[in-house]
Amino acid sequence: MNAPMTDEERFRKENPMSEFLRMERMPHIWCPGCGIGTVVNSFAEALKKSDLDMDKVAVVSGIGCTGRVAGYMKFDSLHTTHGRAIPVATGLKLANPDMKVVVVSGDGDLTGIGGNHFIHAARRNMDITVICVNNFTYGMTGGQVTPTTPTKANASTTPYGNYEYPFSLPFLADACGATYVARWTSLHARNITNSISEALKHKGFSFIEVITPCTTLYARRNRLGDGLDALQYYHDDSEIVHGADTREVDIEFQSKIKMGTFVHREKPTYLEAVNTHYANVIGDEYQLYGKTTPEREAEKKAQEQANQGSK
């Protein structure tokens, strides 16, 4: 008789998301009460529901707690340098436009050290999805202030409270040209899933901000309780305002959180703009860049048929 499965064996075998996770890498490094796992789960759920070819999905992360997402997801995945997930994702997408490239990283990584890349990818309407896990803190280095930390909140490098003005990320993304912008909290797992589904279908730069608790550092330092207290706060003090003016969705310390799909518009992506522009100005001489494999195959087939017809 076989020995009964241990809890760990059962977890590895029966985890509903195991097909999307590198189960051999478990257990992960995230703390109890952290929101990153929720985001990963919602991302996996959205992929499960999608009709994407899973071999054509790539996950790119920067550095930090959320930066570890790329290492746990069973896709072509690149764990890069601090702040540089977006330009790496840009290179990957442009080198192989068949790919659906998703960046998952933290607030410090994407909008602090990587802020320049964030605004330019949005400006170009680069066809990638960026999921920002915003816990208002640099977790891996021990709870320092980030560009999104609300004014007055305490951080290890603002031990007397934060006196800077934070970024409102949906406003930043919107202003820079992102064509899909949404925000949720980690309590709203289904909404996150739905937003990621929409973003995966969307052509162009899609941005999803997920407000999450950092229980070990941000919450403890600001005496906000544990993970459950954070979810209670998200439950009591969040409201859905789809289509909200992004100028009015700032988050202050423990203030009401406006969330929803704020921006959803159509605009040619970077590669569409490249191809349209060159086709217009160079004409027939232009070697169309970045056609997908099916497009290329169809073209080749048509060419062969035309050749046969002329014989």
Added chain:
Amino acid sequence: MRKVAADPKGVDSGSHFMDGDHALAEGALAAGCRFFAGYPITPSTEVAERFAERCPHVGGLFIQMEDEIASIAALIGGAWGGQKVMTVTSGPGFSLMMENIGLAVMTETPMVICNVQRCGPSTGLPTLTAQQDMMQVRWGSQGDYRIIALSPDSPQECFDLAIEAFNLSETYRVPVFIMTDETVGHMHEKVVVPPAEQIEVLDRNWYTGPKEDYRPYDFTGNLPAPMVKAGDGYRFHTTGLTHDERGYPAGSVEVHKKLLDHLIGKIDNNVDKISKTEDSGLGDAEVVVISYGITSRIAAKAIADGRKAGIKVGAMRLITVWPLCENRIREIASKVKGIVVPEINMGQVVLEVERVVGGRCKVISVPHAGGAVHDPEVILDAIKEAVK
């Protein structure tokens, strides 16, 4: 390595009158590079401009990124996306690239980076010539590693070495640097682009075996594992963290040593295959001038004058600066009275030459603070000093 035919679309065969920068772009296109991410900086910008102009006609893509950090990051994504990739920069931009050069080394990502050197530190003498980044290219990113650096002395060689750089980078899965300078970059000369079928292009080894057996890395201390590209279904993982052969983070001293031994060994164990020099007059030489890039053309005048004056002086031009051909230099050192090393910096490569020579003969540095090439007289004086 897979030898592949050069794609004739990218090969502009014939005789041209062009500068080194334009020749670099043509060499990259001939080598099959179809993805270029860059940021403008004098005196390297013409490489990017040429590529931007040519790529819509050859099925390539040029993207001007927001800075040099983004440019080299995009190359890492581009290379794992399956492309041959290149960027070009100069002094300040080169400094900005350093962190991700380390990532490229660590993840064994093939790419070619041209540095058209200008005079520093900092903004320095914009944008006059120099060879001051020769140590930075070797050590500029944190940690221990090896790279390959080539140094062309003419526009023709810019073309030739661009192809060579891609071939080396595909073979060893390492960033390969073309360390040219403002003088060669902006010098116009005849450049002959051969017919496509005469150009030898090497393509990285592609893994085609079973998915479950795929390992992105193989720590042999010699040739690297074959690569896959994103989208082929192998679900690779790559990280800047110390990793095992599956690419997974592995934070142990033992794995780290194995990884470093490999990154260093794959270059050090192949120096003889990688390294190229151009030698002249070594047979009877009592003094040898070791130089690279534009300085070797100035040295040629000094050497000719030295010979006229009856001094037995020869030349070794380092086409490959890193890895340094240590054994060959040691051989020369045991036969001559002195070695002279002129370079447009305050003495960089000479430090390595001194170490390698180890007192076997005199080593005379001929430094130059930058902004211009040497006066051949100064090199001739050093030759006279060396022969005493």
